[in-house]
Amino acid sequence: MSIGVNWCNVYGDPQRWEGQGPAAATLVRWVDDHLLKPHAGLGRPGPVCPFMRHTTTRQLLWAGAVAGTDWSPEGMQEVMDDAFEVYARLRRENPMDSGGLTLVTLFPELTRYELIDAVHRARKTQVVAEGLMLGQFYPGCTVPGLWNSDFHPLDAPVPMLVLRPMMSTDFPFLVARTEWLYAYFTRFAPDLPGRLRWAIAERMRVVGPEASEITSLRMHSAGEHAR
DSSP: OTTOOOOEETTTSHHHHHTTOHHHHHHHHHIIIIITSOOTTSSSSSOSOHHHHHHHHTTOEEEEEOOOSOOOHHHHHHHHHHHHHHHHHHHHHOGGGGGGOEEEEEOTTOOOTHHHHHHHHHHHHHHHHTTEEEEEEBTTOOOOOSSOTTOOTTBOSSOEEEEEEOOGGGGGGSTTOHHHHHHHHHHHOTTSOHHHHHHHHHHHOOOSGGGGOHHHHOOOOTTOOOO
16 A cells, blocks of 8 residues: 555454554544434434444444645545555455445544545545445534434544445435436446436436535435435
8 A cells, every 4th residue: 555554444453443543542432422322413313323333233344544734635635545445455355244344544633624525526426436435524524414404424523534335325415416326326226227327317416506405305214224
């Protein structure tokens, strides 16, 4: 790996993970005490992130901490190049586990959180085309929740970028571009002819500010779980 980040299995090898510095313990506390627990502001019953419960139970959470404060968008994208390669390798080596695999890249010393958003924007199309999602998390992130627009699930104690499989409930995050919706339908409706998938994506694309109103774009009910 060109930039030397040491991604490791957070729950499968806790000693190795804890050796990455104070941010390692912060991530585990946030996952255990926040993501895996209900929250009054969430807008639905159950944990903040049901997917993460599946990931942690099967010990499929990998993470790496990247030191440094003086980051450029290009430098952070180099880190994510390596993260993407590591994620792809883990999927190849353990295909049965790929449905719950999550790879977190922490930038614990980063203070320019707009760089997290910039890298997310720059890499989202590439990631989505592979049937994956790239999440941007950092202190004060204002992306609204699917069930309550006043709840901010991406507000995290450490800035990070997260790779995980695309889920059926990710539709609201993909409506702004035809190619994103096409990737969504390719993953969840692969038996449809390609031209039909593209035509459906074109018709369902949301243009303008409405595309960011993900709470109102939610298409699933509280009883429907992500796949």
